[in-house]
Amino acid sequence: MRSSKAISFLFLCLICFSSFILAVIVPPLESPDEIDHIKRAYLLSQGKIMLSSPPGMLSGGMIDSGLEQYLEFSNKYIRNIDVKITQEDIKSLNNMKWSGEKVFSPAPGTGYYFPAIYAPHAMALSFSKFLGLKINKSYYVTRFFVLSTIFIILAYSFYIYEPSVFMVAVLALPMNIFQESAASIDGISLAITVLAISIFMAAQKNRMDLNASSLFVFSFSVLAVVTCRTHMLPLLCMFFIMYYYNRKRPVLISGVAVSIFSVAWTLIAMKTTVQYNHTLHALSPAQRLVYYSTHPTSFFMMFYRTLTNTDILSGYQWEFIGSLGWLTMNFDWKVYLIISLSLVATFALCLNIKKNAGFERVSMISMALGAVFIVFLSLLLTCTDDGSKEILGVQGRYFTLPVIILSYATLGIERENKIRYVASISLLSFILIFSVSNTVRTIVRTCYTIN
Structure with a gap:
């Protein structure tokens, strides 16, 4: 391995070790929507691919009543920063067992996701039950296995x-x-996105054909990401960019197959998943899409009002850097400022401004922008209240994957200049140390009673 690659791997180890520390100290189910993710993983472990939608109820499935009790118990402190987890709470969680009885529980927010993304979670839960572990230990086994x-x-x-x-x-x-x-899907979807783009970039850089195994891994990675993160549908373009250069039929066939399956799954999931009380939303997502298609001025005005609202944009910045828990654990504004400036400086050091960028760079930038556009469009159709003047429901962490795409499109010049590289590595070291120290301090202060 070249020294720069070894350094990248070293920082990856440090980042994952930092996440391991957090996996130990963060109370259960503190990640947004983690409760529903655990439900969906359990349903997959029981062989359930699609959620059920009983009449008059939100989509969900039959889960163990002990697991339902465990999830409900945690509700009392995951959304309320004033409620600290106590030793009594920890004892109660540790004593909860699998009951073997099933109850229906809604998990509508996960109905749009193809369950392949939950395979690690489902395997960990099944293995934990096989070993006879109680629910809380099963949950932590799932955390560490996913990590x-x-x-x-x-x-x-x-x-x-x-x-x-x-x-x-x-x-x-x-x-x-x-x-x-956390035992959610943000981390695993990020990792699979990086894998898919890495295979694509390696193939394009060397103008090489993908062998059967690499093409399978690439295809599965893209499929897993775009069916759980709808805004990543532009990644499907990578198949056709590769085919443009190598003219290999297996790449084209794989691209068409993955594209058809991904779009079909998204449409079926939208049709079958009951996520909202329709008494609160006069128009369904499909009806809203038709409306904005026929009223483009209203469509662009929603975007304009959203992107010119400084409070909303500040929220995106904070959430992208770190609004932890259920958006309840925030840092001091100085922390956000320092990390933002450090990240911008790192971007500047790594930015490649050579004009002979090539078709791949333009394509990657276009995919990143397309992903951002779909973020706003999907939340406009599904989460924005009737009569709202801005697009609601967008969180800053939704822009992480588009930024990852952008980093492969425009960056990488720092290794060609020793001064740039040393400066960028120094900033990376500072960002990691500063992030971990402030994150641990904030979690301990927010979640636990310190005597």
Whole structure:
């Protein structure tokens, strides 16, 4: 391994070790929507691919009543920073067992996701039950197994194609370290995205054909990401960019097959998933799409009002860097300022401004912008209240994957200049240390009673 690749791998180990520390100290289910993710993983472990939608109820499935009790118990402190977890709470969680009885529980927010992304979670839960572990231990086994899977995928990705220092700095942000430590799908979807782009970039850089195994891994990675992160649908373009250069029929066939399946799954999931009380939303997502298609002025005005609202933009910045828990654990404004400036400086050091960028760079930038556009469009159609003047429901962490794409499109020049490289590595070290120290301090202060 070249020295720069070894350094990238070293920082990956440090980032994952930091997430391991958080996985130990963060109370259960503190990641946004983690409760529903655990439900969906359990349903997959029981062989359930699609959610059920009983009449008059939100989509969900039959889960163990002991697991339902465990999830409901945690509700009392995950959304309320004034409620601290106590020793009595920990004892209660540790004593909860699998009951063997099933109850229906809604998990509508996960109905749009193809369940392949939950395979590590489902395997960990099944193995834990097989060993006779109680629910809380099963939950922590799931956390550590998912984190280990993330590390393996990222390590393999770094081996295939060396990332820019800026991309590693994005991984070191408090939000991403925190999400990788949780039993949700943010960390695993990020890792699989990096894997897919690494295979694509390696193939394009060397103008090489993908062998059967590499093409399978690439295809599965893209499929897993775009079916759980709808805004990443532009990644499907990578198949056709590769085909443009190598003219290999298996690449084209794979691209068409993955594209058809991904779009079909998204449409079926939208049709069958009941996520909202329709008494609160007069128009369904499909009806809203038709409306904005026929009223483009209203469509663009929603975007304009959203992107010119300074309070909303500040919220995106904070959430991208790290608004932890259920958006309840925030840092002092100075922390956000320092990390923002450090990240911008790292970006500047890694930025490649050569004009002969090539078609790949333009394509990657276009995919990143397309992903951002889909973020706003999807939240406009599904989460924005009737009569709202701005697009609601967008969180800053939704822009992490588009930024990852952008980092591969425009960055990587720092390794060609020793001064730039040393400066960028120094900034990366500072971002990681500063992020971890502030994250641990904030979690302990917010979640626990300190005598």
